[in-house]
Amino acid sequence: MWVKTLGLDKPVIAVTMGDPAGSGPEITLKALKDQSLFDESKIILVGDLKVFKRALQIVKEEGLEFVEIKKPSEACDAPKKVNIINLDNVELEKLQYGKASSLGGKAAYESIVKSVNYALSKEVHAVVTAPISKESLNLAGYNYPGHTELLAALTGVKDVKMMLVAGAFKVVHVTTHVSLREALNLIKKESVLKTIEVTYNNLVDLFRIPRPKIAVSGLNPHAGESGLFGREEIDEIAPAIKESNLKGIDASGPYPPDTIFYRAYYNKQFDAVIAMLHDQGHIAMKMVGFMEGVNLSLGLPIIRTSPDHGTVWGKAGKGTGSESATLEAIKLAISLSKKKFNLEK
Structure with missing residues (x-):
């Protein structure tokens, strides 16, 4: 049963702080200048108030005002009133912009944990995660390859897939944060089939596409050219597609990687499109959606989106980082929440 907060007609969205030494706090506040976010949702920042106050001074977004709350049910949706749950976990004098640290990693981790717990306890509809530093996380003792793996651990899920979204263009990866050599060994019928199924289920359940068409990329040049350049398409990928078809999924391929993304x-x-490798999918996405690409985690028991970029160390503390991807991540979280929880007017 959903808590009383979520009986309203607006989604409640938790936005994490990200690494406090990066551009995350600044670009989040720049994204909040979009009035439609306040019209369509209740936004709650989860992090250190001091960090966000300093970020606000840097980006000079006039009219934004922080409202400190203790729990999501206290959130307001007044224009330019920014709800924040203050974790008070950053010593600003010890923080250096653009530099990984255990302090930054610990603060970012605590923001993520708090936000995820709110989603699991059904106090918020979705979580938008600001960029973190994998190095900072590891310095703080949290040894995860990335956000996705951390979220999987926090929610008790083993198999999470990364979907990149830029408008109507969507790419899902079979393999992500492993070496290329290891990734090649992970291209198996079972892993490809699982990715197809997870993609299909989320296109239907979250995006409300009644009968989605899914393209599956090959692994080798020209999708193997009938086995001349490798047999993965014949032995692993094609059988996975065939089995998905038997389950009623409209998947096709394997298609040559150099043309399927264009199509x-x-x-x-x-x-x-199902991409076999991290860079296979990321390069295609960033060629067309570098400034507005969004990462959506598939397979989690919560809705989680994030901008498809890192901490942007070089622009931290300068207020010059682009907020486009963060804005799109928040908008996607709102849209998917409305669909999933029947909040559409």
């Missing part, structure tokens, strides 16, 4: 993005022939 999906420019010709709009598919609702999503």
